[in-house]
Amino acid sequence: MRIPSMPSATALAAALLLSLGTATPVATLAKAPNAGTATTAPAAASLQDLVAKVDIPYEKFVLENGLTTLIHTDRKSPIVGVTLYYKVGSKNEPRGRTGFAHLYEHLFFGGSANVPNFDIPLEAAGSTSTNGSTWYDRTNYIETVPTGALDLALFMESDRMGHLLPAVTQDKLDKQRGVVQNEKRQGDNQPYGLFDYVQSEGLLPLGHPYRHSTIGSMADLDAATLTDVRQWFTDHYGSNNVVLVLSGDIDAATARPKVEKWFGDIPRGPDIHPVAADPVTLAAPVSRDIHDQVPVLRLTRNWTAPGLNDADTPALKIGMHILGGLASSRLDNALVRGKELAVSVSAYDQVFQQLGFLSMSMDVKPGVDRAEAAKAFDTVLADYLRQGPTEDEVRRAVTSMLSGEIGGLERVGGFSGKGATLAEGEVYSDDPAHYKKDLAAMAALTPAKVKAALNKWLSRPVYALNVVPGERTESGDGMGGWGDEAERPAPQADPHAEAAPLPPAPKREAPPVQPVKAMQFPQIERTTLSNGIPVVLARRTAVPKLVMTIDFDAGYAADALDTPGTQGLMLSMLDEGTTTLNATQIAEAQERLGARIGTDGSLDTSTVTLSALSDNLAPSLALTADLILHPAFAESDFVRVKAQTEAALAQALSTPRSLAARTLEAQVYGAHPYAQPLDGLGNAESLAALTPADMRAAHDKWLRPDLARISVVGDVTMDKLKPLLEQAFGGWKAPDTPAPVKPIDAATTPAAGNRIVLIDRPNSPQSVVMAGRVLPITGKTPGKEPLILANNVLGGDFLSRLNLDIREEKGWSYGVRTSVDQPVGPRMLEVSAPVQADRTGDTIKAIMDDMAAFPASQPVSDEELQRVTDGAIRGMPNQFETNASVLSGIRKNDQLGRPEDYYAQLASIYRAVDAKTIGAAATEYLQPTGLTFVVVGDRKIVEPQLKDLGIPVEVRAAPASADEGSEQE
Incomplete structure (x- = not known):
């Protein structure tokens, strides 16, 4: 992915109660606080009745070039979700090219023949969630735009679908290679960060399409050439391998001529060949320990499972939810609340198109004997397989899953909204309404069906993979690839080999953004x-x-x-x-x-x-x-x-x-x-x-x-x-004692100068750099909207100066951000930059240089001004698409004493802010003075880099994180 977020493997969010008019199953509750009798819910509707009311209406058409388009109309807000699914993912990568689908996804944002930068026009037009992600089965791209910017979004998506390659240069490849490698380091650097690599290696044989990770191996990323990039585009990104979904303030009659205009001349490409990727049964049980810098021992049990179109999958999803997904799950009741051997547990079926991963885990309570924990862990599973779930457990699991996913219906776009649901149904099952079959199958489940599916798949030989506290003994750099590189190293191409010149692409003009309707905050x-x-x-x-x-x-x-x-x-x-x-x-x-x-x-x-x-x-x-x-x-x-x-x-x-x-x-x-x-x-x-x-x-x-x-x-x-x-x-009455008052108006003491606190965390492939200082204003200080805009210029969004410099230009980080929080009391400026370890000192210097240059030597540009003002104004309808986002806005207004119509006023406030005012806010609040830097990284690599910065350094040891008692056998 381009920015840190986690898309779901399937967008079941669509399978939700769009027009629920009756009660869900309930039980008699405890005595209400002010009532004399128990509260009993109305009669419950059957699950089948509830599921029957779920519907995401759509229309479908296919262009002559094979582009499949789905349209869903939802007029609640003047926005349109634009969702594209390319039918290619990491499972399509050949040996020696792992990580390539994801690397290409990054390159897809680098501009096309007629679009120098994909993000700038869209963000200026008010797009939100402009992003992309890669997974085993697909690569997707999303943006949610004001209705008036739909033509612009379609123009840009069609330009990179049809005319990308002339804009892909060696320089862009090298920079995005660095970004992706830092994304890999960032994931690997987390506690338990190597688990996924080892899980798939133990469950699947060499060459299985789901064995290597989507992020790939460092060696394969290093070997990617410009010629490889072009071939990947030619082989996989043809219009016939794409599903486009437009969902929101749009209808098919309006959409079809737009889609034909922008996409109709893009030629078909080769059809993507299916891959064989069946579940695998181990010949015998396997157990493996890996050591890592983790706080507690984690025991896991793992199996492969069938893909999302298999008849057993609904039962497995519900069965695993009962085992370790519900708050009242079997594992929770037995191991967390029961014998108190665990501090947390989980179980799930991670479902992909052709394969699933069944996993159950137990974080062992410090001081508990490992053998005792493992025995209890396995006993819960054995008892569950023998007994099967109860009728009440099945009903609760299905009801809670439906209710938990209903929020997805509030979003027309994004990674888990209605657009993604329709797209995944078409891509994975040749049926945009596949979610209905899934829900109907879940609603029809009986304890016997769930028990049968669980016994069929969980009674096979298990892969017990355990993460043991201690010093990390393995490196993620060598993981994620094909798996036999030591015995059969793939031929390493020259990543800078010269590629043949390409003919220029046809000239195309971007359409203007049409007037955007003003945001209507709910009454x-x-x-x-x-x-x-x-x-x-x-x-x-x-x-x-x-x-x-x-x-x-x-x-x-x-x-x-x-x-x-x-x-x-x-x-x-x-x-x-x-x-x-x-x-x-x-x-x-x-x-x-x-x-x-x-x-x-x-x-x-x-x-x-x-x-x-x-x-x-x-x-x-x-x-x-x-x-x-x-x-x-x-x-x-x-x-x-x-x-x-x-x-x-x-x-x-x-x-x-x-x-x-x-x-x-x-x-x-x-x-x-x-x-x-x-x-x-x-x-x-x-x-x-x-x-x-x-x-x-x-x-x-x-x-x-x-x-x-x-x-x-x-x-x-x-x-x-x-x-x-x-x-x-x-009937709840306040006590007679006065309400307590927090002393948040207490004074803070500004730092006399910059300083660095270095926390030594050995074996860290990446350093986390954070910096901050308290500002001389509170959250209730009025008139500080220019500071919000100045922060967006500096580090508040993807196109900010710090992110473009340190991530996009230098390739040292997966993402750099700044924020100016808004509590009731004193506000704090915070900078966050996870960076590759050998660039820690350079990053601190770059951060300070970029802050000092704003606005002294680099005032706000016209492009930046338009992006952070017009873009914010146009994006306001997107900002309050969900109930939760509206609730957050209301609560923030009340907390800070702002008027009810603050968000309605905000557009005019932003329009009145000019570049000079933004620069003045940066001068007053965003300069690199009095900053405290905290660096968490490997001292032996980082400390020498800090010597030339001229900033005092205090070194601390990282806190101890392992409990030795958890390692007892």
Whole structure:
């Protein structure tokens, strides 16, 4: 992928309840907080009835050159999702050319014959999610544009489909090769980062199309030539190998002439030959340990499985979800909440077109004997295969999967929206509506069918792959390729061999962007509950679902008045038991309702979030209220959750970026309450000191109605919502004690000069460089929109100066970013740059030089001004496509005291900002003075590079991350 995000292997997001009008299966819940009797849900509809109402209407046409086009009309917003799936992925790569499909995806953004840069025109036109990704079965490209920019998007996509090669140069190849290799290093550098390589190597034989990784091997990437690039394009990127989906504010009558105009003259290419890629059964069980710099021992069990069109796949997906995907899964109940041998577990079926990977994992609780853990782990599976799932488990798994995916229907484009769903159905199954068959098969599942599929595939010889804490003994550089390079090295071509000249491409003119409709922020209604809790609602009816947050004026900054880690641990305890329900019952109740209740925190707020189907709102609210008002904080639950939190802290300390961020926050904010780690995990000493009594005290101190506000977005009216909220929360009274006040107005001490904290993490192929300082403004300081635009010029988006310099021009990083956060209190400038280890010092110098040049020697250009102002204005309709994004905007306005119509005003605010004003903001806030740099990397490689920077360096050892007890046999 070009930028860090994880597309799903299949876009099941489409298979969702578009017009749900009846209740999902529910169970009798615990006593509601203000009711005298139990709350029982309405009669449940059958799963088959629910699935029958799922529909993504589409029209299809095929051009003479073979380009298949699908059109889905959704008029809720003036935007169109443009989705292209090329029927080629890493499974099509020959020996010696691993990683090539993905490398080519990067090159596809480098411009074509008539488009010098693919991103600049689209971002200036208001496109969002301009991205691409590569996986085993396909390469896809996405952008969501204002309706007025659709012709521009189609022109650009057609120009690179039909006229790319004249613009692909040796220089571009070399630079993108460096970017991709740094993407590989970034993934390899994570804890457990080598697992995927070793998993596929153990499950599949040499030459199997799914064996080598999509990112490929360093050697193969080094050997790629310009001639190779051209041949890959010619062999795979013909119009007949592409599915184009236009979804949103468009119809087939309007779309067809546009598609014919822009794509009709592109010639067909060779048809892509299918590959043989069947599941593989091992001859005998295999066990392998790999050592890595990880916090806890991870045990896994792995098998291959059939592809997405196989009749067993729906049963395997649901069966694995029951085993380790549900919050009330078999593994959770037995190993996390039961015997407390694990701090986390999982199980899933990772499904591709022709193959799947079945995997179950167990992160062993520190101090637990390995042999005991492994025996219990295998016993859960054996018992499950013998017993099979219950009817209730199957129903809960299907209901929760449907509800969890329903959000995908809110997006017309992107990696998992309706466009991707239709495209994947066409590409993988020759049926854009394949999702309907998938859902119908899941709804029809019985325990017997699930049991039969699980026994058929999980009773075969297992590959037990375990990641053991210790020093990493293997390198990702040599992984990801064909696998026999040591015995049969592939012939290495000269990556700079001269390629034959190409004839020029025909001249084509880009169409202008048509007028873009102004953003319409949803109408907002407000009320107040009888106990004083303010409520805000934005009604949206695109999907039969809503999202609600209850924000408390607490957050991780509240730990400054308590003990670090208190707020986060207390929040994580809320769904672990109430006075009437235990953790398993809470999880099961959510699954039956199709609801999801989560807790989270920020510096300023502690939040409980409910995602619910509209028809199940009453019982979902009752359950949410029970968690907030009646948590048990039982000793046994507390001990278990604290152990999980300590494991999460160990994971954060062993993850380079997390370690860098925690260190930077503490160094920059000093004694201020915002010095608390943003992950809410506190530190080892503070966690060890916490008790259940501390949880109760923090709950009573901070989770109170006079510190609460409720925000709701979705398919509900205020007439229905307010009585239900009154029933759930109206009887909740504030205590007599005054509400606590966090000292976020405390002064911060600016750094006297630049400095570097180097954290030694041996065997790191990449360094994480972060830098920051506190700015002399708060989130409530008005009139700072020019700073937002200045940050976008410097490092806030893909086309920013830092990213174009360090990633695109120099090829040292997979991505460089800057941000200026917006809490209630003092704001912080943050720079983040994961870079190859041998360029750490050069990167710090480049960051400082680029910041100093803005605007002194490099003022804002006309192109930058248009991109960050017009592009932001035109992109606003995209910004609030989902309920969750609208909810976030409403909450931010309320938190910072901004007017309700702030986002409607924002377009005129941006239009009034000129280049000089942006430059002035950069001069005041974005200069490289008083910066604290934190570098997490290999000291022996990095420290010599820092000597010539003229910046004081403090060296620290990385925290210990392994518990030796986890390695006992």
